[in-house]
Amino acid sequence: MRDEVDGLVEAWGKERPDLDVQPLSVLSRISRLARHLDRARRAVFAAHALEPWEFDVLTALRRAGDPYELSPGRLLRATLVTSGTMTNRIDRLAAAGLVERHPDPADKRGVLVRLTGAGLTRVDAAFADLLHREHAILDVMSGTDRETLAGLLRTLLVPFDSGD
Template structure:
């Protein structure tokens, strides 16, 4: 890693690191000086970070015998609190998949004894999906593994920097999360 030191004054030292995005942006600026490539400086890094995070997530989940989609469904149920159950419609909302996909996922998780289907007492035609004890244990273990992986990814940032980054990312993602339908 190429590290350059910039001395701002006698009390503060800033470290500037060059990364692959810096090289990509410099190449585009050289090849297409007519374009403003500034968005690449942020969003290419977000994209690259997402790929690293995806690898870390898959590793954390595989150590507990789970696929990412299984983790998503199990943790949606786990976050619901006791008795760890939701309707398939509520699971759809939380995991952003189609009803056919959710039905398939529930079937597969039920075959692994990680969830069970129960009749919905408030709707004779409805069902509830409940986390089994094994499902809860696997979700809890995988979450702990995931958090270890994510802490390692964020290790270079101070608590203050992590808070600032979270706020900036929230500002970017909130409009997408609040789009109806």
Template sequence: MRPEPRPVDDVDAIVAAWRRERPDLDVTPLEVLSRVSRLARRLDLARGSAFSEHQLDSWAFDVLSALRRAGEPYELSPGQLVQQTLVSSGTMTNRVDRLERSGYVARRPDPADRRGVLVRLTTAGRDVVDAAMADLLEQEKTLLNDLPTSDQRRLAALLRQMLAPLESHDG
């Protein structure tokens, strides 16, 4: 019985071309990271498709989902939102303003800090982020369809091992 042929993708051609043109370079990292990069691009397209069905941009989903994941009462300080979404405070202010105008979030004074404010997910915001999340998961399942569950778990573990040292866990 012959083994199944190994699938071939565009990265195989890119790596082969670099090996031909620059045999002095070790292009092995391309075999992993070019695939990660290309998958990230496909994921961005899938995210865009899922979010556009709900008239959301990726940034809006990121803010709304941070609030949703916070649990009841679905509120965070702007500083916490900055930490979770990795944008500047000025950018976050603009994003919260836009989401507030859309009716997806509301600001209220922070009872623990007279100068502070909390951003709370509204019912409309919760409904739209929940629907967008369900659609996103369907898109992501489609991307993973050809990979057996055990391989998905193994890949997740390998990516975690690679990503964990690069990410901060102090907040």
């Protein structure tokens, strides 16, 4: 079985035999796969009238558990965006009827962002469809291979997530 990366690696190996192009065989595949996954995810989100950033905010609230609310500060940490960006996102989601702002009973100056019924319904449907699509993508691999791949990818990802 060959893919486009095999040709890329071979071509670079011939053109630049002085360089070890082996990292391309792994990282180019990860990069190409990321683009394909992004397209697949965007298609699922679009089917539910959601942008990727909307899905990120709504799923952060959904994962918080009932009553599906977080402070804007916790939301921005969960989604890795700036305060101004989060404020804009909350405004847009509230205008769409997917979230509401409520006073924070523990902090008179604070607010909490909560999923509305419509937001909960939409994010649950989008998440279920996303998982269905991702299962279909992974169906070419055995369960053991999936676990092995997940572990190997974790090894590569941990240094980035830990800030090293």
